[in-house]
Amino acid sequence: RRIVVLVSGSGTNLQALIDACADPAYGVQIAAVGADREDIEGLARAERAGIPTFVKKVGQFTSREHWDRALADTVGGFEPDLVVLAGFMKLVGAEFLGRFEGRVVNTHPALSPSFPGTRGPADALEYGVKVTGATLFVVDAGVDTGPIVAQTVVPVEDDDTVETLHERIKVAERRMLVDAVGRLAREGYVVDGRRVRIG
Numbered sequence: 001r002r003i004v005v006l007v008s009g010s011g012t013n014l015q016a017l018i019d020a021c022a023d024p025a026y027g028v029q030i031a032a033v034g035a036d037r038e039d040i041e042g043l044a045r046a047e048r049a050g051i052p053t054f055v056k057k058v059g060q061f062t063s064r065e066h067w068d069r070a071l072a073d074t075v076g077g078f079e080p081d082l083v084v085l086a087g088f089m090k091l092v093g094a095e096f097l098g099r100f101e102g103r104v105v106n107t108h109p110a111l112s113p114s115f116p117g118t119r120g121p122a123d124a125l126e127y128g129v130k131v132t133g134a135t136l137f138v139v140d141a142g143v144d145t146g147p148i149v150a151q152t153v154v155p156v157e158d159d160d161t162v163e164t165l166h167e168r169i170k171v172a173e174r175r176m177l178v179d180a181v182g183r184l185a186r187e188g189y190v191v192d193g194r195r196v197r198i199g
């Protein structure tokens with residue numbers, strides 16, 4: 001099974017996948033790692049692991065649609081069974097989603113449907129919830145709205161800052177991602193309405 005991983009930042013989720021893929025029993029190969037910006041630790045992690053990388057910046061294209069198509073073309077060239085958005089901070093568009101119908105998953109640092117968007121940990125802290133976590137979902141046209149594959153829960157501590165809370169979430173998020181991506185890729189899955197059935 002082949003996956004392509006898209007990243008925008010430090011790539012610790014990507015690193016967890018790289019480490020898991022080193023074990024043949026995991027049954028998954030990272031065909032390529034793509035990013036929407038240069039000079040990020042996520043790309044360096046891929047390069048150190050000998051994985052092909054590519055960058056598609058929105059600003060290199062005349063429109064968001066052209067960027068989306070170019071991204072889909074490049075990802076498609078690696079013939080992935082699954083596309084994993086791991087801290088990828090751009091919304092992929094209709095063309096991209098159409099090309100990889102039901103085969104794009106994203107990880108979000110909150111318990112969906114609470115706190116969608118880019119401020120998941122901060123919004124959870126501000127709201128005052130006592131537990132939060134991370135969600136892996138099949139990407140649809142909305143923002144963090146797609147059918148849920150897996151969730152993991154962490155406590156919110158009284159003295160948390162956004163950083164300490166996000167760090168606790170990310171530890172759990174990486175385990176969830178590795179476990180769920182492995183199962184999705186190895187066992188296959190069907191999306192039935194809002195239900196994702198693995199195997």
Ligand code: GRF
Pocket residue numbers: 007008009010011012013014042086087088107108109170173
């Ligand atoms: C993750 O918490 C992801 O869900 C969020 O940004 C973080 C990315 O971390 N959108 P990393 O780049 O994998 O270290």
